[in-house]
Amino acid sequence: MDRDHSVGSKSFTAVAINTAAKAGEWIKMKQGTHASLSQKSSSHDLVTEVDKGSETMIRNLIKTYFPDHAFLGEEGVAPGAEASARAIREMQDEEYLWIVDPIDGTTNFVHGFPYFVVSIALARRGEVIVGVIYDPNRDEMFVAEKGKGAYLRGKPIRVSSEERLGDALIATGFPSDTVSTLPVNLRGLQAVAPIARNVRSAGSAALHLAYVAAGRLSGFWELGLNSWDLAAGALLVQEAGGRVTDTRGEPYSLSVRHVLATNGLVHGELLQTLADAEATGF
Ligand code: 2AM
Numbered sequence: 588m589d590r591d592h593s594v595g596s597k598s599f600t601a602v603a604i605n606t607a608a609k610a611g612e613w614i615k616m617k618q619g620t621h622a623s624l625s626q627k628s629s630s631h632d633l634v635t636e637v638d639k640g641s642e643t644m645i646r647n648l649i650k651t652y653f654p655d656h657a658f659l660g661e662e663g664v665a666p667g668a669e670a671s672a673r674a675i676r677e678m679q680d681e682e683y684l685w686i687v688d689p690i691d692g693t694t695n696f697v698h699g700f701p702y703f704v705v706s707i708a709l710a711r712r713g714e715v716i717v718g719v720i721y722d723p724n725r726d727e728m729f730v731a732e733k734g735k736g737a738y739l740r741g742k743p744i745r746v747s748s749e750e751r752l753g754d755a756l757i758a759t760g761f762p763s764d765t766v767s768t769l770p771v772n773l774r775g776l777q778a779v780a781p782i783a784r785n786v787r788s789a790g791s792a793a794l795h796l797a798y799v800a801a802g803r804l805s806g807f808w809e810l811g812l813n814s815w816d817l818a819a820g821a822l823l824v825q826e827a828g829g830r831v832t833d834t835r836g837e838p839y840s841l842s843v844r845h846v847l848a849t850n851g852l853v854h855g856e857l858l859q860t861l862a863d864a865e866a867t868g869f
């Protein structure tokens with residue numbers, strides 16, 4: 588057995604969990620008190636000082652334990668798809684890269700809608716090996732380690748067993764780019780909603796992925812996401828027995844932006860439905 592790797596990966600996960608818990612408690616405490624709110628690319632794309640504070644806290648904690656590791660956080664990257672895509676392209680070959688969303692669901696956070704999470708992933712040379720998503724409102728810590736499964740409250744979690752879209756609860760997210768991406772997503776919604784049992788949109792991609800992993804949703808698709816929205820959740824879904832691809836069916840990688848994650852069983856039907864509706868975003 589690779590002793591270094593097993594010792595190392597255990598402490599990686601412990602650091603990810605402790606860091607997500609601390610940041611999560613802090614952002615929960617700050618809810619409703621944020622003084623400054625600014626728009627990034629549009630009024631649909633918000634950031635608060637709490638996003639920045641959470642990221643600084645996470646970065647400092649991780650750097651304390653692993654000073655040599657690289658760090659990619661949402662708030663360290665200029666707004667817009669171009670800059671986000673470039674950032675992950677430039678960093679994905681790092682030996683160890685932490686990929687962090689300090690608040691996923693910022694719009695919910697701003698409005699007091701209690702669905703926002705901290706998402707922390709560790710990638711080794713481009714492959715996600717640890718993924719942690721913490722929901723401070725429900726005190727739920729979703730944890731996955733490559734090859735070792737996905738867990739919630741110390742118990743293994745598993746994707747759901749629906750085999751048909753007609754029996755499936757599907758989630759999506761409405762893109763902040765209302766000019767080019769939202770209309771494509773709405774075509775997908777128009778196609779999926781009448782076929783699926785129903786559709787949800789809770790406003791946090793990472794939480795949707797954690798819920799696919801836990802079997803609370805059968806599947807989730809969204810267009811125009813960034814590496815930090817997806818990295819931890821993609822590993823959770825895979826380790827819980829599900830499937831993660833882009834909306835064309837290509838395997839998940841850190842550069843995927845249009846994502847489809849399901850229990851595996853409804854994957855093909857959902858891929859086909861999005862393709863037929865010309866709603867893949869490609
Ligand atoms: P955020 O809260 O970290 O910004 C909701 O549909 C999902 O889209 C959330 O996970 C949200 O992440 C993400 N999101 C919001 N604005 C975005 C943008 N401009 N580009 C990409 N993803 C965005």
Ligand code: CA
Pocket residue numbers: 638661688689690691692693
């Ligand atoms: Ca964020």
